[in-house]
Amino acid sequence: MSTENSAQLFEKAKTLFPGGVNSPVRAFGSVGGTPRFLTKGQGSKVWDADGNEYIDFCGSWGPLILGHANQKVEDAIIGAVRNGTSFGAPSVQENELADLILGNHRFVERIRFVSSGTEAVMSAIRLARGYTGRNKIIKFEGCYHGHVDSLLVKAGSGLVTLGESSSAGVPKSYTDETIVIALNDIEAVKDAFERFKDDIAAIIIEPIPANNGLLLQDGKFLRALREICSDENAMLIFDEVISGFRVGFEGASGLYDIKPDIITLGKIIGGGMPVGAFASSEKIMNSISPLGPVYQAGTLSGNPVAMAAGKAALEQLLGDDFYPAMEKKTQKLVSTVLEHVEEKGYKVKMFSIGSIYWIAFSDRPSIRSAQEIDPESMNIYRIFYHSLLENGFYIGPSGYEVGFVSAAHTEEELAEAARIINLSLDKALS
Ligand SMILES: *Cc1c(COP(=O)(O)O)cnc(C)c1O
DSSP: OOOHHHHHHHHHHHHTSSSSSSSSSOOTTTTTTTTOEEEEEBEEEEETTTOOOEEESSGGGGTTTTTTHHHHHHHHHHHHHHHHHHOOOOOOOHHHHHHHHHHHHHTTTTEESSSSSHHHHHHHHHHHHHTTOOOEEEEEEHHHHHHHHOOEEOOOOOEEEOOESSSSSSOHHHHHTEEEEEEEEHHHHHHHHTTTTEEEEEEESSSEEEEESOOOHHHHHHHHHHHHHHHOOOEEEOOOOOTTTTTTHHHHHHHTTTTEEEEOOGGGGGSSOOOOOEEEEHHHHHBBBTTTSOOOOOOTTTTTTHHHHHHHHHTTTTTTTHHHHHHHHHHHHHHHHHHHHHHTTTOEEEEEEETEEEEOOOOOOOOOOOGGOOTTTEEEEEEEEHHHHTTTEEEEESOOOOOETTTOOOHHHHHHHHHHHHHHHHHHHH
């Protein structure tokens, strides 16, 4: 496989952007080698600047649940663009996308659109603080919520501690407002509330943590968080930027049947265009400007082209069979790989939910927290990853990244994908 053109483009990019990229993980830092410059996507496939073809499981990191260049989304974008790209005034497209979401989601009554998941989370946190009049936020190690200052925080030493910044440029006074706890540790959550009783505004969690491996949580843990927040008058924020519209139209909230106080959305919501959103009850959302005291705004928020793309995408998810069919396809991929793993006796696990999967080089029956991931396994992952690429399989370049199956993947493509995974496991483990 030649990667000469990508390599040249990357050299040029390094003279333009820090590390040659506009988002760090794209630089292939953890797997080494040349990041592929992608030039075209169609259905489940992408092509790079050297003409190599890949079956894609990155899906732009989750948004492309319908695959690349979905015809209806493409038509909607072109249709919208013909009438101008942005007005900064209310538009019909905003109403339509909001109607579609709120009309098909039991747990939210009002929504506000922003332009990224980070922005959605940042605004949701401000809303929780503004509404409760409290300052502190509880987050979990292994959950990612975008590059919001006060959430770029990792656990300090000790069980219940204020966080330490995981990025330069974040003042200690910010991280002092964030409490970081291990996933699946309800006692630590209770301890935190005892210690900071009336100053905890919210617990934020990815109900299906999928940014640091796939750390599937026990429903009991999520329900316990709901109970504690209700008892303590704190807000439960489900960050559904990945899980929203991915595991069901109502996301993880619907799947676990838990009503959070605020839901953040992103990725799939924009049909591949930059859209995020936060949503809640009418009462809570009335705190947002211009109605209430919590300020929030955006020049390009509710952009008509992006809204039209989102609507065209989400409409296709509403059929009764959409999610069951996605899960069935994904399960076939998973079972084909696991049969091979069992036959060979590899210490490999493949976790999945809906159309998300993650391969872990581990023999733990379950991995529910970040600490349970063996960092040494990433050395094996590197070999595995390059074998995937070389055989025409594309996925995010890190062993902590999950894979996404799209509606565009055919059974034949998934069978081919399973074959490539299996031969890459052989390569990495023999
Ligand atoms: C991707 C992601 C974000 C950040 O969204 P951006 O659009 O990249 O800013 C936040 N939370 C979760 C759970 C995500 O997966």
